[in-house]
Amino acid sequence: DVKVTQSSRYLVKRTGEKVFLECVQDMDHENMFWYRQDPGLGLRLIYFSYDVKMKEKGDIPEGYSVSREKKERFSLILESASTNQTSMYLCASSSSGGGPYNEQFFGPGTRLTVL
Amino acid sequence: AQSVTQPDIHITVSEGASLELRCNYSYGATPYLFWYVQSPGQGLQLLLKYFSGDTLVQGIKGFEAEFKRSQSSFNLRKPSVHWSDAAEYFCAVHLNTGFQKLVFGTGTRLLVSP
Numbered sequence: 001d002v003k004v005t006q007s008s009r010y011l012v013k014r015t016g017e018k019v020f021l022e023c024v025q026d027m028d029h030e031n032m033f034w035y036r037q038d039p040g041l042g043l044r045l046i047y048f049s050y051d052v053k054m055k056e057k058g059d060i061p062e063g064y065s066v067s068r069e070k071k072e073r074f075s076l077i078l079e080s081a082s083t084n085q086t087s088m089y090l091c092a093s094s095s096s097g098g099g100p101y102n103e104q105f106f107g108p109g110t111r112l113t114v115l
Numbered sequence: 116a117q118s119v120t121q122p123d124i125h126i127t128v129s130e131g132a133s134l135e136l137r138c139n140y141s142y143g144a145t146p147y148l149f150w151y152v153q154s155p156g157q158g159l160q161l162l163l164k165y166f167s168g169d170t171l172v173q174g175i176k177g178f179e180a181e182f183k184r185s186q187s188s189f190n191l192r193k194p195s196v197h198w199s200d201a202a203e204y205f206c207a208v209h210l211n212t213g214f215q216k217l218v219f220g221t222g223t224r225l226l227v228s229p
Contacts, residue, residue, distance in 0.1 A: 004158070031215055040124070042205060042221040043159075050214060058216070090158060094215055102215060106151075106158030 003027070004107035006091050012113045019078040021110050023091030030096040032074035033104065034058075034066060037088040049074055050096065081114045088112075117142045119208050121220035128196050129228050136191040136223050138206030147209035148189040149217065150180055154202045162204075165189060176200070201227045 007022035023032065031050050035043040035058075045058030047066040055066050063085060067075045074093075078085055088111050092104040120139045128134050140146055147166050151159040163174025170182040180191045189206060206220040 035219075040221055042121075043207075043217075043219040045216065048214065048216065056214065092159075096215075103149075103161045103164070104159075104215070104217065106160070108156070108158045 004091055004093055004105050006089075006107040006110050008110050009108065010111050010113075012115065013078075013081050014115055015082060017078075017081050017114075019081045019112065019114075021076040021078075021089055021091075021112070023074045023076070023093075023107055024072055025074075025091075025093040025105070026072065027093065027095070027105070028071065029093035029105075030071070031094045031102075031104075032068065033092040033094075034064075034074065034076045035090045035092065036060070037090055037109070043090065046076065081112075083114050086112060086114045117208060117210055117218055119206050119218055119220035121204075121206055121223050123223045124221070125224045125226065127226040127228055130198050131195050134191075134193045134196045134200070134225070136204050136206075136225070138189045138191065138220060139187050140189065140206075140208045141187065142208055142210070145184075148180075148182060149207040149209070150174065150178070150189075150191050151205045151207060151219075152176075152202050153205065153222075159205065162191070196225075196227055198227045198229070201225055 004025045033048040034046045049055045049068045065077045090109045091107040094102045094104045118141045149164045150162040165182045203222045207217040
């Protein structure tokens with residue numbers, strides 16, 4: 001089974017802190033994604049990566065950065081957390097083989113609260 | 116701009132009754148369409164997908180969806196709902212760019228009454 005794991009299920013941070021959210025997948029997938037999920041807004045793409053050290057902005061990249069130093073790991077960084085970044089963060093991965101037909105596999109999510 | 120609309124925020128269905136969740140998309144070309152389910156406290160799981168061919172697609176857990184180009188719709192159906200189907204359901208469209216970028220709808224929360 002494909003497994004996507006996220007380092008924390010729940011996280012509480014203070015305004016201004018630097019926050020790292022970690023995601024690891026075990027299926028040798030080329031593509032990895034970070035989404036945030038908010039009630040009434042669905043999932044919105046923050047950043048994605050299609051290879052090690054490669055990244056592309058999604059729809060809402062402001063206030064976030066990412067790092068992909070190894071194929072299996074994709075980190076989301078909040079340089080200076082703000083209360084409007086309180087949300088559920090979901091990581092996903094997919095294979096590149098076969099083009100766009102490939103399923104994205106999701107982790108369980110990290111619920112981040114910024115106080 | 117490409118978009119996905121799920122007009123129903125919440126739906127309540129009695130256990131054993133049939134279900135239809137609506138999804139409309141706005142996209143110029145032939146879309147690649149997906150339905151995902153998110154059970155409480157879980158990540159998203161793929162139910163089914165449509166790329167081409169037969170417009171009625173079968174998925175896991177007894178779900179099916181029908182692609183109707185004329186209506187720009189991809190509605191999800193199940194003939195008999197079980198209490199374990201209570202979850203949030205997301206429709207998504209792939210933009211067929213060079214990257215596997217999905218655009219998600221806002222979701223429909225399904226409640227199942229006894």
